[in-house]
Amino acid sequence: MTVGIFITLLAAAVQSGTPILYATLGEILTEKVGVLNLGVEGMMMVGALTGFLVSKFTGNPVLGFIAGGFSGAMLAWIHGLVCMGLQGNQIVSGLALTILGTGLANYIGTPFAGQTAPGFNPLSIPLLKGIPFFGPVLFQHDLLVYISFLIPPLMWLFFRYTRPGLELRSVGEYPEAAFSAGIRALRFRWAGVLMGGFLAGLGGAYLSLAYTHLWSSGLSAGRGWIAVALVIFAFWKPERAFLGAYFFGGVMAFQLRLQAIGTNIPSSLLLMLPYALTVAVLVFASARARGSDVPAALGVNMEPRD
Amino acid sequence: MKKIVMLFAIAAVIGFSTFSWAGKDLKVGFVYVSPIGDAGWSYAHNQGRLAVEGMDGVTTSFAESVSEGPDSERVIMNMARRGYDIIFATSFGYMDPMLKVAGKFPKTVFMHCSGYKQAKNMGNYFGRMYQARYLSGMVAGAMSKTNKIGYVAAFPIPEVIRGINAFTLGAQAVNPKVEVRVVWTKTWYDPATEKEAAKSLLDVGADVIAQHQDSPGPQEAAQERGVYSVGYNSDMSGFAPKAHLTAPIWNWGPYYVDVVKQVRQGTWKSEAAWPGLADGIVNLAPFGPMVPKKLQERVLAKKAEIAQGKAKVFEGPIKDQQGKERIAAGNVATDKELLGMTWFVDGVIGTTQ
Numbered sequence: 001m002t003v004g005i006f007i008t009l010l011a012a013a014v015q016s017g018t019p020i021l022y023a024t025l026g027e028i029l030t031e032k033v034g035v036l037n038l039g040v041e042g043m044m045m046v047g048a049l050t051g052f053l054v055s056k057f058t059g060n061p062v063l064g065f066i067a068g069g070f071s072g073a074m075l076a077w078i079h080g081l082v083c084m085g086l087q088g089n090q091i092v093s094g095l096a097l098t099i100l101g102t103g104l105a106n107y108i109g110t111p112f113a114g115q116t117a118p119g120f121n122p123l124s125i126p127l128l129k130g131i132p133f134f135g136p137v138l139f140q141h142d143l144l145v146y147i148s149f150l151i152p153p154l155m156w157l158f159f160r161y162t163r164p165g166l167e168l169r170s171v172g173e174y175p176e177a178a179f180s181a182g183i184r185a186l187r188f189r190w191a192g193v194l195m196g197g198f199l200a201g202l203g204g205a206y207l208s209l210a211y212t213h214l215w216s217s218g219l220s221a222g223r224g225w226i227a228v229a230l231v232i233f234a235f236w237k238p239e240r241a242f243l244g245a246y247f248f249g250g251v252m253a254f255q256l257r258l259q260a261i262g263t264n265i266p267s268s269l270l271l272m273l274p275y276a277l278t279v280a281v282l283v284f285a286s287a288r289a290r291g292s293d294v295p296a297a298l299g300v301n302m303e304p305r306d
Numbered sequence: 307m308k309k310i311v312m313l314f315a316i317a318a319v320i321g322f323s324t325f326s327w328a329g330k331d332l333k334v335g336f337v338y339v340s341p342i343g344d345a346g347w348s349y350a351h352n353q354g355r356l357a358v359e360g361m362d363g364v365t366t367s368f369a370e371s372v373s374e375g376p377d378s379e380r381v382i383m384n385m386a387r388r389g390y391d392i393i394f395a396t397s398f399g400y401m402d403p404m405l406k407v408a409g410k411f412p413k414t415v416f417m418h419c420s421g422y423k424q425a426k427n428m429g430n431y432f433g434r435m436y437q438a439r440y441l442s443g444m445v446a447g448a449m450s451k452t453n454k455i456g457y458v459a460a461f462p463i464p465e466v467i468r469g470i471n472a473f474t475l476g477a478q479a480v481n482p483k484v485e486v487r488v489v490w491t492k493t494w495y496d497p498a499t500e501k502e503a504a505k506s507l508l509d510v511g512a513d514v515i516a517q518h519q520d521s522p523g524p525q526e527a528a529q530e531r532g533v534y535s536v537g538y539n540s541d542m543s544g545f546a547p548k549a550h551l552t553a554p555i556w557n558w559g560p561y562y563v564d565v566v567k568q569v570r571q572g573t574w575k576s577e578a579a580w581p582g583l584a585d586g587i588v589n590l591a592p593f594g595p596m597v598p599k600k601l602q603e604r605v606l607a608k609k610a611e612i613a614q615g616k617a618k619v620f621e622g623p624i625k626d627q628q629g630k631e632r633i634a635a636g637n638v639a640t641d642k643e644l645l646g647m648t649w650f651v652d653g654v655i656g657t658t659q
Binding site: 004005008009012016106110113114115116121122207211212213214216217218219221252253256257259260261262264265266267268271 | 340341342343345346349370371456462487488489490491492495496497498499501502503505506507509510512521522523526530545655656657659
């Protein structure tokens with residue numbers, strides 16, 4: 001019984017961590033090229049709405065998911081225009097993007113609130129699902145969870161073992177030097193910002209297409225901000241993003257299960273748990289920040305030459 | 307010249323406003339806390355508005371997703387200024403803002419749902435939802451095989467606690483071994499969290515999921531796991547056709563129409579109205595096909611008894627979780643006790659904190 005509950009808890013952690021994982025990976029990519037985008041929450045909301053609407057009107061959730069990504073990238077494009085085209089302040093632009101994105105999504109989405117659209121359902125992977133413990137935890141989810149498994153290793157390989165990956169990182173460290181070395185720095189910055197927006201949009205679309213099959217205003221409920229915090233926790237390393245996202249998702253699922261099991265801990269205290277622990281872990285992670293891959297030129301604009 | 311034009315303009319405005327006062331077209335405004343959507347609290351109120359809209363000589367309008375507090379004061383004030391005759395505000399947090407506005411517009415009738423403050427031109431109203439919850443509890447209790455029912459609940463306030471207690475008493479009436487497990491989400495409308503809360507209850511063995519939430523998230527969770535569910539607010543069977551047993555639902559239409567009629571005839575008086583099953587303001591959604599005929603009949607018989615006043619939901623002896631007797635044998639909880647209920651009955655697993 002207790003082992004069973006533990007397994008379902010971990011499975012729930014993976015599922016509720018997945019939208020955060022997508023968004024965290026997107027923000028890592030964006031910050032790796034030296035651009036800080038605090039508009040993750042806005043991009044997730046727009047991604048959630050677009051994914052929902054496209055799936056509703058085409059009947060094809062895969063199309064909806066991809067469209068959610070593109071809508072996130074569209075919003076990130078605005079951020080790129082402000083920060084790279086006009087040399088605007090990245091923090092202000094990012095905050096504005098959050099307000100714009102959530103406002104836009106809530107406004108356009110109002111007539112559809114509470115409606116359902118075709119989405120993704122759990123799809124067990126044959127053979128793998130039978131593995132004791134790991135099967136139920138990792139391989140009885142929907143397709144989008146499996147896709148999210150693949151992105152961190154791919155990103156890790158890209159950063160570490162490919163030439164474009166190295167060039168991309170150099171742009172985040174010292175864009176002028178990278179430019180002098182013949183790297184088209186601005187292009188890399190654009191690519192990082194747009195791809196980051198795309199991934200944040202996918203995270204949003206996960207909420208409206210797989211986590212639930214509904215649209216409602218405020219669907220992302222602060223998950224975008226958690227993703228921004230998790231980038232620091234992950235030391236800007238995609239492989240550590242797994243840890244952060246599932247940890248947060250797990251704590252969220254854990255507090256609900258503590259209530260369900262019937263502990264008499266006041267629910268207000270339990271509901272604080274995910275946020276309190278996020279702060280605690282951030283403090284802990286930052287205090288011993290050795291091994292952090294923070295890009296040196298993070299948040300610093302570069303002259304538009306290309 | 308300018309002054310004359312201004313005077314004419316003012317006269318015209320006054321003329322128009324007196325005309326609308328004397329005219330028969332009543333303007334009725336509604337303020338909702340959440341989007342109307344497909345189901346849920348505001349949806350149910352909006353169904354009531356549509357019934358009012360169908361009356362002759364009445365026009366209605368509404369504002370949805372109005373957050374509680376200062377924002378709602380602005381919205382209610384705007385409606386009052388624009389000459390609405392009756393304004394219904396349908397969330398607890400609108401109470402104080404509405405009271406403030408009511409002081410400034412003595413000729414407008416203000417109606418506040420689920421609160422307790424009144425003024426000469428402001429009445430409040432609510433429905434005895436706990437009666438319908440008791441009935442839905444009977445269905446859930448009879449359909450549960452694991453004797454564990456999960457209840458996804460919003461906030462530990464008397465309204466919700468009362469509902470959980472009534473539901474549990476109903477379930478125990480048909481199945482003495484049943485227990486009701488409560489998970490608080492601290493949200494009224496967050497499909498993702500509410501669905502996750504339902505899943506956590508399913509993971510500890512619940513095989514019926516009930517809810518006091520406005521989103522159908524918990525219904526989805528029950529449908530996906532192939533267990534049963536009890537909706538809330540309105541018939542939620544569309545979200546979970548295989549799971550949805552029934553739902554305690556709101557039916558505001560007849561009440562709203564009645565209030566509008568009273569105002570028009572000049573018989574309306576400020577009061578605290580708390581109608582129930584007898585008035586049809588609360589009801590039970592149609593049973594799902596999986597509910598056996600016999601059970602349906604039993605529940606409907608109980609419904610008739612409660613409606614006629616022959617049976618009471620909170621009739622002693624009723625013990626709380628600690629085994630302390632809260633309502634003595636032969637006693638019935640008073641309305642005051644019901645409105646201030648902060649304890650769980652025996653058989654509920656969870657805390658009211």
